[in-house]
Amino acid sequence: MLSIILVGLGGSVGALLRFFFSEKWNSASFPSGTLAVNWFGSFFLGALIGAGFSGHPFLFAGTGLAGALTTFSTMQLEGITFYKRNERKKFLLYQFISYTGGIALAWAGMWAGRLFH
Numbered sequence: 001m002l003s004i005i006l007v008g009l010g011g012s013v014g015a016l017l018r019f020f021f022s023e024k025w026n027s028a029s030f031p032s033g034t035l036a037v038n039w040f041g042s043f044f045l046g047a048l049i050g051a052g053f054s055g056h057p058f059l060f061a062g063t064g065l066a067g068a069l070t071t072f073s074t075m076q077l078e079g080i081t082f083y084k085r086n087e088r089k090k091f092l093l094y095q096f097i098s099y100t101g102g103i104a105l106a107w108a109g110m111w112a113g114r115l116f117h
Helices: 002-025 032-050 055-069 072-084 088-114
Strands: none
Touching: 002 032, 002 055, 032 055, 032 072, 032 088, 072 088
16 A cells, blocks of 8 residues: 555656646747656666665655656657658657657666665
């Protein structure tokens, strides 16, 4: 039961943060808020893994907070929107920086997390 509560609490925090950054930074021309939360979430989750987080702390911070903060489905929908508006360069740029940046930041987070393990 505690595990469910921890994931729910972390998820609440992550969802609220994602909403805040999407409202502040997303614009009609580019979804900077979505990109920011996905990049931060990649680094943050990598750092948790690198630092050896597990059990209840990981359920709250990793599964709950990072899981609700990041949003793969929204990123895909925003990419499709660029494509449908015939903004092919923006579509390719967004997909490229989302994936490569996310992977690079996850690795960087794991490396940084190991410094605290």
